[in-house]
Amino acid sequence: MSLIDSYGRRINYLRLSVTDRCNLRCRYCMPAKGVQMLPHHEILSFEDLLRVSEQAVAAGISKIRVTGGEPLVRRGILPFLARLGRLPGLQELVLTTNGILLGEMARGLKDAGVRRLNISLDSLKPEIFARITRGGKLSDALSGLEAAEKAGFPPHKINVVLMRGVNDHEIMDFVELTRERPYNVRFIEYMPTGHSANWRAFSIPGTEVLERIAERYLIEKLERTEHSGPASNFRVRGAPGSLGIISAMTGHFCGSCNRLRVTASGMAKGCLFSGEGVDLRPLLAAGDDTLLRQEIRNIVQAKPVGHEMRGRPAFPPASFHMSGIGG
Ligand SMILES: Nc1nc2c(ncn2[C@@H]2O[C@H](COP(=O)(O)OP(=O)(O)OP(=O)(O)O)[C@@H](O)[C@H]2O)c(=O)[nH]1
Ligand SMILES: C[S@@+](CC[C@H](N)C(=O)[O-])C[C@H]1O[C@@H](n2cnc3c(N)ncnc32)[C@H](O)[C@@H]1O
Ligand code: SF4
Ligand code: SF4
Numbered sequence: 608m609s610l611i612d613s614y615g616r617r618i619n620y621l622r623l624s625v626t627d628r629c630n631l632r633c634r635y636c637m638p639a640k641g642v643q644m645l646p647h648h649e650i651l652s653f654e655d656l657l658r659v660s661e662q663a664v665a666a667g668i669s670k671i672r673v674t675g676g677e678p679l680v681r682r683g684i685l686p687f688l689a690r691l692g693r694l695p696g697l698q699e700l701v702l703t704t705n706g707i708l709l710g711e712m713a714r715g716l717k718d719a720g721v722r723r724l725n726i727s728l729d730s731l732k733p734e735i736f737a738r739i740t741r742g743g744k745l746s747d748a749l750s751g752l753e754a755a756e757k758a759g760f761p762p763h764k765i766n767v768v769l770m771r772g773v774n775d776h777e778i779m780d781f782v783e784l785t786r787e788r789p790y791n792v793r794f795i796e797y798m799p800t801g802h803s804a805n806w807r808a809f810s811i812p813g814t815e816v817l818e819r820i821a822e823r824y825l826i827e828k829l830e831r832t833e834h835s836g837p838a839s840n841f842r843v844r845g846a847p848g849s850l851g852i853i854s855a856m857t858g859h860f861c862g863s864c865n866r867l868r869v870t871a872s873g874m875a876k877g878c879l880f881s882g883e884g885v886d887l888r889p890l891l892a893a894g895d896d897t898l899l900r901q902e903i904r905n906i907v908q909a910k911p912v913g914h915e916m917r918g919r920p921a922f923p924p925a926s927f928h929m930s931g932i933g934g
Contacts, residue, residue, distance in 0.1 A: 610667035610867075610903075612877075612910040621668045622868045624933030625656060625684065626676040631705050632741035633729070635768050635809070636929045638802035639741070645931075651873045653687040655891045659869055661694055662900040666907075668867070670699040673721075674933035676871065679708040685715045692720030701725070703766070703934065707743065709751030713758040723834075724755055725764040730774050731781070739773065762789040762848070764836075769794050769816065770809040782820055785848030793838045793851035796858075798879075801927040813854035817841070820850065861913025867906065870932055875903065877910030879932065 610618040627645050629637070651659070660671060671691065678684060692700045702716065703725040709716075716724070728748055730736040736745035755763065765784075769775050781792045794816050799806040820826060820841075829840040829849060837860045838851030854860070868876040873891065874884035885906050890899045 626681040629677040688719040706748040706751035713754040789847040795853040813852035880914040
């Protein structure tokens with residue numbers, strides 16, 4: 608079974624957010640006062656998340672990325688992941704995390720069948736890390752990274768959201784990291800969210816990042832592989848690790864988009880920037896999984912061609928926060 612949208616794109620990747628809660632408050636993701644948390648009864652139960660996943664896989668999804676908020680703060684996440692990983696037809700279960708809880712959970716994640724981890728790490732300097740995450744401890748994230756390596760995960764993808772004047776002076780430190788370790792460090796263009804009216808001042812185009820790196824290092828472009836995701840990848844000649852550029856704003860990866868999203872409250876979205884999305888809860892409540900699967904197909908059919916920021920000053924909607932959608 609395959610899911611093809613009305614622009615001919617094959618949709619085989621579900622980003623499943625399991626919670627809107629988080630143990631950090633990253634500036635680019637949430638407003639300073641945090642966001643209004645969903646009441647517990649509005650968060651899908653693990654049973655419902657499994658039903659949605661099962662029908663998505665039956666419709667043609669082969670990879671599920673569990674995200675949040677911070678997925679590791681949800682109680683009972685490990686047994687849930689173990690069940691999710693056993694879904695017949697699911698080829699890949701992966702997870703995106705801020706790494707803070709990996710010290711205690713990495714082994715359990717490996718045992719639960721999670722294949723790979725993408726870890727957000729926006730600074731290698733304790734005070735800047737604390738400033739961006741509003742209080743996070745860099746040492747927790749770094750020991751999480753180490754624990755995940757020890758647990759046997761393949762080299763991590765490290766996500767760095769670059770913000771001009773905040774952490775862009777660390778670009779070369781991250782490049783150096785790829786010369787020491789086999790990580791794939793990905794620089795992400797800051798995307799606008801509901802609370803970031805001045806996002807343009809922070810967002811650094813991927814082309815500029817590459818130019819800055821190329822002034823100092825000899826870099827070579829890497830071929831796309833099935834694991835490239837939305838990044839264009841490069842390597843400093845001779846380095847064990849690699850560098851990725853995720854041009855979420857200036858680039859044009861919408862044409863090859865293969866994703867569908869479901870939020871922790873059961874809203875399915877064809878695009879990261881789709882407004883409200885389609886509420887799957889009535890279908891879950893009705894108990895008809897065939898209808899649920901059909902709705903997933905309908906959402907894929909209605910998937911927009913991409914984001915359209917230009918000419919829309921009020922974009923994205925004020926209620927848009929990455930932590931509520933899963934990035
Ligand atoms: N605009 C846009 N940004 C995305 C999309 N998917 C992921 N991102 C952003 O890319 C960054 C990295 O996301 P991850 O959670 O690591 O997932 P990924 O890059 O899809 O992961 P892979 O499975 O390794 O390709 C985050 O900032 C996401 O918000 C997308 O479909 N559209
Ligand atoms: C919303 S987080 C959820 C998972 C986990 N808490 C984490 O931080 O990895 C998923 C991804 O979205 C990215 N993200 C959040 N807000 C963003 C923004 N405004 N622009 C670009 N990426 C963003 C984060 O850096 C992270 O890599
Ligand atoms: S980016 Fe991840 S870690 Fe940071 S506030 Fe958002 S959900 Fe939490
Ligand atoms: S903006 Fe929308 S269409 Fe473009 S890559 Fe992201 S989710 Fe896909």
